């Protein structure tokens with residue numbers, strides 16, 4: 257049985273606002289591709305919740321090594337009473353599917369090796385394991401005032417991309433670019449009229465580089481288009497230039513952010529994200545002024 261209770265401490269995360277935490281119990285496990293593990297969860301606390309978006313996400317809570325508490329715990333009390341290094345460590349994951357009548361959801365975890373907390377935890381998780389989480393949050397879904405959607409990301413963003421394909425408004429079309437390790441690592445995708453899934457094979461290249469190449473090659477659709485681009489931060493940086501500087505795409509027509517960053521834990525990435533985004537905007541303004 258995987259134990260989410262013993263982990264390295266949060267690296268650099270400050271004391272955060274407490275959210276009400278819920279319990280998720282693992283009910284099933286499936287390897288849906290060489291690089292993705294789907295865990296099914298039961299969570300009666302989400303029964304009746306209003307979850308209208310396609311990018312709903314949760315914050316899984318891992319108890320740091322040396323802490324004297326274990327799940328279930330009172331998150332508000334722990335947040336108020338424990339020093340920074342003993343606060344729960346959060347890891348963000350998309351609800352690939354959610355059923356608010358049954359109180360169940362699926363999460364697809366990238367099995368990215370032995371480093372980290374959530375990826376390794378998912379690899380060793382078994383039915384019956386329990387974990388606390390905050391959320392769900394969420395903000396985006398395909399809206400009917402667009403004709404076309406371009407969705408792009410690596411394996412970490414595939415759950416949000418595929419959830420969006422399942423919520424396409426009637427009469428709209430979508431192209432989803434999904435970067436995977438090799439073309440042997442594809443997995444089941446939503447299908448339907450107007451849905452085009454393009455697999456982009458990394459083939460040993462740095463995460464995100466083949467994806468931005470594919471987007472550039474594909475160009476800008478002529479239909480009224482909404483963009484959803486998430487995944488490794490370095491790819492997001494280049495895609496912002498492609499959209500906002502080179503393509504003149506309005507920021508209102510794009511949901512775009514880094515889900516993770518090469519060589520950084522989620523704590524390190526979240527801590528540096530504001531500066532990374534500010535730097536990107538500065539570079540974009542400089543390029544636009546040329």
Ligand SMILES: Cc1cc2nc3c(=O)[nH]c(=O)nc-3n(C[C@H](O)[C@H](O)[C@H](O)COP(=O)(O)OP(=O)(O)OC[C@H]3O[C@@H](n4cnc5c(N)ncnc54)[C@H](O)[C@@H]3O)c2cc1C
Nearest residue numbers: 349350366368372373374375412515516518519520521522
């Ligand atoms: C809104 C949102 C939704 C997300 N949804 C999902 C989701 O549904 N499924 C999912 O798998 N991820 C998702 N992510 C990304 C996930 O939160 C990060 O990948 C996170 O860093 C994983 O935590 P970890 O404990 O496994 O690794 P960490 O401890 O954070 O990192 C350890 C090391 O692993 C590397 N690493 C982290 N993620 C990856 C990766 N995907 N591929 C290769 N190397 C990696 C890091 O760069 C670091 O070097 C989402 C992120 C956000 C912000």
